[in-house]
Amino acid sequence: MAQTAAPSRRRRTDSRRRELLDEAAWLFRQKGYHATSVRDVCSAVGMLPGSLYSHFASKEELLVAVYEVGIAEISQAVASAVADADGPWERFEAACTAHLEALLKSSDYPQVVVRVLPDDAPGAKDQLVALRDSYDAIFVPLMTELPLADPGADRGFLLRLVIGALNSTTTWFRPMGDSPRTIARKFVATLREAAE
Amino acid sequence: MAQTAAPSRRRRTDSRRRELLDEAAWLFRQKGYHATSVRDVCSAVGMLPGSLYSHFASKEELLVAVYEVGIAEISQAVASAVADADGPWERFEAACTAHLEALLKSSDYPQVVVRVLPDDAPGAKDQLVALRDSYDAIFVPLMTELPLADPGADRGFLLRLVIGALNSTTTWFRPMGDSPRTIARKFVATLREAAE
Amino acid sequence: MAQTAAPSRRRRTDSRRRELLDEAAWLFRQKGYHATSVRDVCSAVGMLPGSLYSHFASKEELLVAVYEVGIAEISQAVASAVADADGPWERFEAACTAHLEALLKSSDYPQVVVRVLPDDAPGAKDQLVALRDSYDAIFVPLMTELPLADPGADRGFLLRLVIGALNSTTTWFRPMGDSPRTIARKFVATLREAAE
Amino acid sequence: MAQTAAPSRRRRTDSRRRELLDEAAWLFRQKGYHATSVRDVCSAVGMLPGSLYSHFASKEELLVAVYEVGIAEISQAVASAVADADGPWERFEAACTAHLEALLKSSDYPQVVVRVLPDDAPGAKDQLVALRDSYDAIFVPLMTELPLADPGADRGFLLRLVIGALNSTTTWFRPMGDSPRTIARKFVATLREAAE
DNA sequence: AATGAATGAGCGTTCATTCAT
DNA sequence: CATGAATGAACGCTCATTCAT
Numbered sequence: 001m002a003q004t005a006a007p008s009r010r011r012r013t014d015s016r017r018r019e020l021l022d023e024a025a026w027l028f029r030q031k032g033y034h035a036t037s038v039r040d041v042c043s044a045v046g047m048l049p050g051s052l053y054s055h056f057a058s059k060e061e062l063l064v065a066v067y068e069v070g071i072a073e074i075s076q077a078v079a080s081a082v083a084d085a086d087g088p089w090e091r092f093e094a095a096c097t098a099h100l101e102a103l104l105k106s107s108d109y110p111q112v113v114v115r116v117l118p119d120d121a122p123g124a125k126d127q128l129v130a131l132r133d134s135y136d137a138i139f140v141p142l143m144t145e146l147p148l149a150d151p152g153a154d155r156g157f158l159l160r161l162v163i164g165a166l167n168s169t170t171t172w173f174r175p176m177g178d179s180p181r182t183i184a185r186k187f188v189a190t191l192r193e194a195a196e
Numbered sequence: 197m198a199q200t201a202a203p204s205r206r207r208r209t210d211s212r213r214r215e216l217l218d219e220a221a222w223l224f225r226q227k228g229y230h231a232t233s234v235r236d237v238c239s240a241v242g243m244l245p246g247s248l249y250s251h252f253a254s255k256e257e258l259l260v261a262v263y264e265v266g267i268a269e270i271s272q273a274v275a276s277a278v279a280d281a282d283g284p285w286e287r288f289e290a291a292c293t294a295h296l297e298a299l300l301k302s303s304d305y306p307q308v309v310v311r312v313l314p315d316d317a318p319g320a321k322d323q324l325v326a327l328r329d330s331y332d333a334i335f336v337p338l339m340t341e342l343p344l345a346d347p348g349a350d351r352g353f354l355l356r357l358v359i360g361a362l363n364s365t366t367t368w369f370r371p372m373g374d375s376p377r378t379i380a381r382k383f384v385a386t387l388r389e390a391a392e
Numbered sequence: 393m394a395q396t397a398a399p400s401r402r403r404r405t406d407s408r409r410r411e412l413l414d415e416a417a418w419l420f421r422q423k424g425y426h427a428t429s430v431r432d433v434c435s436a437v438g439m440l441p442g443s444l445y446s447h448f449a450s451k452e453e454l455l456v457a458v459y460e461v462g463i464a465e466i467s468q469a470v471a472s473a474v475a476d477a478d479g480p481w482e483r484f485e486a487a488c489t490a491h492l493e494a495l496l497k498s499s500d501y502p503q504v505v506v507r508v509l510p511d512d513a514p515g516a517k518d519q520l521v522a523l524r525d526s527y528d529a530i531f532v533p534l535m536t537e538l539p540l541a542d543p544g545a546d547r548g549f550l551l552r553l554v555i556g557a558l559n560s561t562t563t564w565f566r567p568m569g570d571s572p573r574t575i576a577r578k579f580v581a582t583l584r585e586a587a588e
Numbered sequence: 589m590a591q592t593a594a595p596s597r598r599r600r601t602d603s604r605r606r607e608l609l610d611e612a613a614w615l616f617r618q619k620g621y622h623a624t625s626v627r628d629v630c631s632a633v634g635m636l637p638g639s640l641y642s643h644f645a646s647k648e649e650l651l652v653a654v655y656e657v658g659i660a661e662i663s664q665a666v667a668s669a670v671a672d673a674d675g676p677w678e679r680f681e682a683a684c685t686a687h688l689e690a691l692l693k694s695s696d697y698p699q700v701v702v703r704v705l706p707d708d709a710p711g712a713k714d715q716l717v718a719l720r721d722s723y724d725a726i727f728v729p730l731m732t733e734l735p736l737a738d739p740g741a742d743r744g745f746l747l748r749l750v751i752g753a754l755n756s757t758t759t760w761f762r763p764m765g766d767s768p769r770t771i772a773r774k775f776v777a778t779l780r781e782a783a784e
Numbered sequence: 785a786a787t788g789a790a791t792g793a794g795c796g797t798t799c800a801t802t803c804a805t
Numbered sequence: 806c807a808t809g810a811a812t813g814a815a816c817g818c819t820c821a822t823t824c825a826t
Contacts, residue, residue, distance in 0.1 A: 013789070032316060034230030038817060047790075050818075054789045059817065120228065149389060154382065157374070161383060164364020165357040171313075172356050186350065187357060190387075193345060209806075234800060246802075247807050255800065405785070424708065426622030430821060442823075443786050451821065509759075512620060541781060546774065549766070553775060556756020557749040564748050578742065579749060583778075585737060601810070626796060635811075638798075642810045647796065 017055045019045040025066045025108035033063060033120040060124040063116065064131075070109035071131045074102040078138055088145045093188040095142050099166055100180035104173050114167045136163065162191075213251045215241040221262045221304035229259060229316040256320040259312065260327075266305035267327045270298040274334055284341040289384040291338050295362055296376035300369050310363045332359065358387070409447045411437040417458045417500040425455060425512040452516040455508065456523075462501035463523045466494040470530055480537045485580040487534050491558055492572035496565050506559045528555065554583075605643045607633040613654045613696040621651060621708040648712040651704065652719075658697035659719045662690040666726055676733045681776040683730050687754055688768035692761050702755045724751065750779075 023044040027036040038059055039049045056062040081098035085091045102110045113135075118128035136159070143159045169183060178186070219240040223232040234255055235245045252258040277294035281287045298306045309331075314324035332355070339355045365379060374382070415436040419428040430451055431441045448454040473490035477483045494502045505527075510520035528551070535551045561575060570578070611632040615624040626647055627637045644650040669686035673679040690698045701723075706716035724747070731747045757771060766774070 016789075030315075032230065032313070034228070035316065037815075039815080048792065049816095050792080050820085051790050053818070117228070120231065153386075157379070157382065158386070160364065160368050161361040164367075165361040168356065168360020168364065171360075178353070183353070186353065190349075190354065193389075212806080233798080235798085244808060245800080246809065249801070250806055408785080424622070424705070426620065427708065429819075431819085440787060441821080442788065445822070446785050509620070511618075512623065545778075549771070549774065550778070552756065552760050553753040556759075557753040560748065560752020560756065563752075570745070575745070578745065582741075582746070585781075604810075625794080627794080636813065637796080638813080639811050641797070 016045070016047075020047075020052060020055055020062070021065055021069060022108075024062050025069070025112055028063065028066060028116055029108040029111040033116045058123075060121040063112075063121050064124050064127050066109060066112050067116075067128055067131050070107075070111070070113040071135050073107055074099060074110040074113070075135055075138060077102040082138075082142065088142070088147060089188070089192055092142050092146055093184060095139060096162075096166060096188055097181050097184035100169060100184050103167070103170060104180045111170055114170055139163065209251075212241070212243075216243075216248060216251055216258070217261055217265060218304075220258050221265070221308055224259065224262060224312055225304045225307040229312045254319075256317040259308075259317050260320050260323050262305060262308050263312075263324055263327050266303075266307070266309040267331050269303055270295060270306040270309070271331055271334060273298040278334075278338065284338070284343060285384070285388055288338050288342060289380060291335060292358075292362060292384055293377050293380035296365060296380050299363070299366060300376045307366055310366055335359065405447075408437070408439075412439075412444060412447055412454070413458055413461060414500075416454050417461070417504055420455065420458060420508055421500040421503040425508045450515075452513040455504075455513050456516050456519050458501060458504050459508075459520055459523050462499075462503070462505040463527050465499055466491060466502040466505070467527055467530060469494040474530075474534065480534070480539060481580070481584055484534050484538055485576060487531060488554075488558060488580055489573050489576040492561060492576050495559070495562060496572045503562055506562055531555065604633070604635075608635075608640060608643055608650070609653060609657060610696075612650050613657070613700055616651065616654060616704055617696040617699040621704045646711075648709040651700075651709050652712050652715050654697060654700050655704075655716055655719050658695075658699070658701040659723050661695055662687060662698040662701070663723055663726060665690040670726075670730065676730070676735060677776070677780055680730050680734060681772060683727060684750075684754060684776055685769050685772035688757060688772050691755070691758060692768045699758055702758055727751065 020041060024036070024041045027040055027044070038052055041062070042049050042052050052062070056065060077098040078095050081094040082091050085094035103114065113132065116128075118125045118132070121128065139159055139162075143155045143162075146155070148155075165187070166184075169180075173180075173183075216237060220232070220237045223236055223240070234248055237258070238245050238248050248255075248258070252261065273294040274291050277290040278287050281290040299310065309328065312324075314321045314328070317324065335355055335358075336352075339351045339358075342351070344351075361383070362380075365376075369376075369379075412433060416428070416433045419432055419436070430444055433454070434441050434444050444451075444454070448457065469490040470487050473486040474483050477486040495506065505524065508520075510517045510524070513520065531551055531554075532548075535547045535554075538547070540547075557579070561572075565572075565575075608629060612624070612629045615628055615632070626640055629650070630637050630640050640650070644653060665686040666683050669682040670679050673682040691702065701720065704716075706713045706720070709716065727747055727750075731743045731750075734743070736743075753775070754772075757768075761768075761771075
C-alpha cells in the first residue's frame with residue numbers, strides 16, 4: 001500500500017526520460033543529428049533546454065542512449081525470430097524479416113542507427129561503432145551456415161551488401177507498398193536462387 | 197585583343213569557383229552537410245566566409261552545385277561503360293563497375309550524393325531529389341532488359357536494393373581490399389547465378 | 393536517554409556543514425569565488441547541489457561563513473601571538489609571523505579572505521568588508537605603539553602597505569623556500585632598521 | 589588625397605577594437621573577469637555579442653589583449669621615468685612613482701593586470717604569466733643596484749614585497765587622499781631610511 | 785537532512801548571411 | 806571579385822536556486 005509512493009515517483013522520472021528519448025529518436029530519424037537541437041527535443045516534451053541535462057550529460061550521450069535502445073530493439077527482434085526458425089535459409093529469412101520490420105515499423109529507434117553516422121558525434125564515435133558492430137555480429141553465424149553454391153564465397157563481403165541493401169529500404173519504403181515481410185521474402189528468394 | 201582580358205578574368209573566376217566546389221565536395225563527403233560550415237570551405241581555399249557569396253547564392257546552392265557535378269560524373273562514367281558492353285548482363289555489370297569506381301575512387305563528388313540526404317537542405321530538396329532520380333533512371337533500362345528466371349519479378353524493387361547495396365560500400369570500402377571492379381564482379385556474379 | 397539522539401544528530405549535521413565549509417574554502421582559495429560552482433563544492437563532499445541549501449541560504453552566505461572562519465582563525469592566531477610578546481617591535485613581529493603562518497600554512501580559510509574580494513559577492517559585500525576591517529583593527533594598536541624615527545609618520549598608510557606586502561606572499565610563497573616565520577623576520581628587520 | 593579612404597576605414601575598424609578593449613578593461617577592473625560577460629562588453633559599445641568575435645577569437649584572448657596594453661602602458665611609464673633619474677635610489681623612487689601613477693590614474697588597463705589572476709583564464713595562463721614576468725623584470729636591475737645596509741639581503745624577496753605593497757594600493761586608494769606620487773615618496777623614504 | 789528533477793536566466797561561441805567599401 | 810565587420814538567431818551547456826517528495 002504505502003509502497004506505491006516511491007515507485008510512482010520513479011515511474012514519473014523514468015517516464016520523463018523516456019519522453020525525451022522518444023522525441024529524440026523521432027527527431028534524429030526525421031531530421032538527423034545536427035539538424036536536431038536540444039531545444040527541439042526539450043520543447044517537444046514541454047521542458048526547458050537546460051532540463052535535459054538532468055537526464056543526459058550531453059547531446060551526444062542522448063544519441064548514445066537512443067542508439068542503445070535502437071540496437072536492443074532490433075537485436076532482440078532478430079534473435080527471437082531466428083530462434084523460432086528451422087534450417088539455415090529459414091533462419092536467414094527470419095532474420096531479414098525481423099530486421100526490416102524493426103526498421104520500418106512503429107519504432108523510430110532502429111532507424112536512427114541507420115541514419116545517424118558515428119562520425120556525427122565524434123565524442124561518442126567509439127560507443128556508436130561498438131553498438132553497430134554488436135548488431136552485425138548477430139548475422140555472422142547465420143551467414144556462415146548458409147549452404148552456398150560456391151562454398152568459398154566471401155561471406156563477410158556478402159553480409160555487408162545484404163545489410164546495405166536492407167538498410168537502404170529506409171529511404172524508399174512506403175507503408176502503402178509491400179510490407180517489410182514481403183520485401184524480405186522477395187529479397188531472400190532472389191538470393192536463395194542464386195546460391196543453390 | 198581587348199577580348200583576351202575577359203576570358204582570362206573569367207578563367208580565374210571559374211577556377212576560384214572550382215576550388216570552392218572541390219573543397220566543399222571533400223568536406224561534405226567527409227563530415228556531412230551540417231557539420232561543414234561555410235567558414236570551413238572558404239578558409240580551406242584561403243577566402244573569407246563572405247566571399248563565397250560572390251560564387252554561390254547560399255550554402256544550399258553550393259550543395260546543389262556539388263550534387264550536379266557528382267551526378268554528372270557518375271552518370272557519364274556509367275553511360276560510357278554501358279555503351280562499350282555487349283549483352284544485358286555484361287551491360288549491367290559494366291554499369292555496376294562504373295558506379296563503384298566513380299563512387300570509391302579519386303573524386304569526392306559522387307560520394308556527396310550518397311552521404312548528404314536531400315532532407316539536409318530543405319530549400320533545395322526538390323532539386324536534389326530530381327538529380328538523384330535522373331541518375332537512377334539510367335539503370336532502369338539495364339534492369340528491364342535483364343533476362344531473369346522469374347520474368348515477372350519486381351524490377352523496380354530489385355533496382356533499389358541493388359543501388360542500396362552498391363552505395364553501402366562507401367561505409368566499409370578500404371583501398372587496400374578488393375578493388376571496386378572486383379567488388380562489382382563478385383556482386384553481379386551472385387545476382388546472375390540467382391537469375392538464370 | 394532520549395536526549396542522546398538529538399546531540400548525535402546535531403553533531404552529524406554540523407559535520408556535514410563543516411565538510412561543505414572546508415571544501416568551499418579549498419575551492420574558493422584555489423579557483424576563486426566565481427570559478428567555483430555550488431556543484432563543485434557539493435560533489436566534492438558527495439552531495440547533490442540542492443542539498444547545500446539545507447545548510448546555507450545561498451552561495452554568498454557560504455562565502456560569508458568561510459570568511460568568518462578565516463577571520464576568526466587568523467585573528468585568534470595573531471591575538472595570542474601578540475599576548476606572548478614583550479616590547480612594541482616584538483609584538484609587531486609576532487603579529488606578522490602569526491599572520492603569515494595563518495595565511496601560508498595548513499588552513500585554506502584565511503587565504504580566501506585575501507583572494508576573494510568583497511565585490512565578488514555584491515549581496516554580501518558589507519559583511520565581508522566588515523569582517524576584513526575587524527581584522528585590520530587588530531593591527532592598529534600595534535602600529536600605533538611602534539617607536540618610529542619620524543613620530544609624525546602616517547601610520548594608517550604604513551599599516552595598509554604592510555598588510556599589502558604580507559598578503560602578496562600568497563602569490564609566490566612556496567613551501568620549499570623560506571618559512572613564513574623567516575619571511576616575517578626578514579620583513580620586520582628591514583622595517584625596523586628603517587624606523588630606528 | 590585619395591589615400592584618406594583606406595586609412596579612414598582602417599581607423600574606424602581600429603577604433604571599434606579599441607572601444608571593446610577600453611570597455612573590457614573598465615569592466616574587468618571593476619567586476620573581475622568571471623563577473624564580466626561578453627554581452628556586458630559588447631552591449632556597452634553597442635554591439636551584438638557575436639560581433640566581438642570579429643575582433644577577438646575568444647574572451648580569453650580579449651583578456652590577453654587588455655593585459656598586453658596594461659603591461660605596455662606601465663612598462664613604458666616606468667622605463668621612461670627611470671631613464672630620467674640619476675642615482676640608484678632616485679631611479680627606484682622614480683620607478684615606484686611611475687608604477688603607482690600608471691596603476692592609480694586614468695587608465696584601467698594596468699589595474700586589470702593586478703586584479704585578474706592568470707588562473708582566471710586557464711587557456712591563456714602562460715601568456716598572462718609571461719606578461720607579468722616581463723614587467724617584473726624591469727625592476728630587477730633597479731633593485732640590484734640599490735646600496736643596502738646589508739649587502740647580502742635577499743633582493744628578490746624584497747622586490748616581491750615591494751611590488752605586493754605597491755599593488756595593494758589599488759584596494760584602498762582614493763583620489764581625494766594622497767596622490768600616487770606622494771604615496772611613492774613616503775614609501776621609498778621609509779625603505780631608504782631602513783637601508784642606509 | 786537530503787534528493788534530484790526542474791526552472792529561468794544566462795553563459796561563451798558559432799552560424800549563414802549581408803553590405804559598404 | 807573580395808573583404809571583413811556586423812548582424813540576428815541559434816547553438817550546446819552551466820548556473821544558482823527551488824520544491825515536492
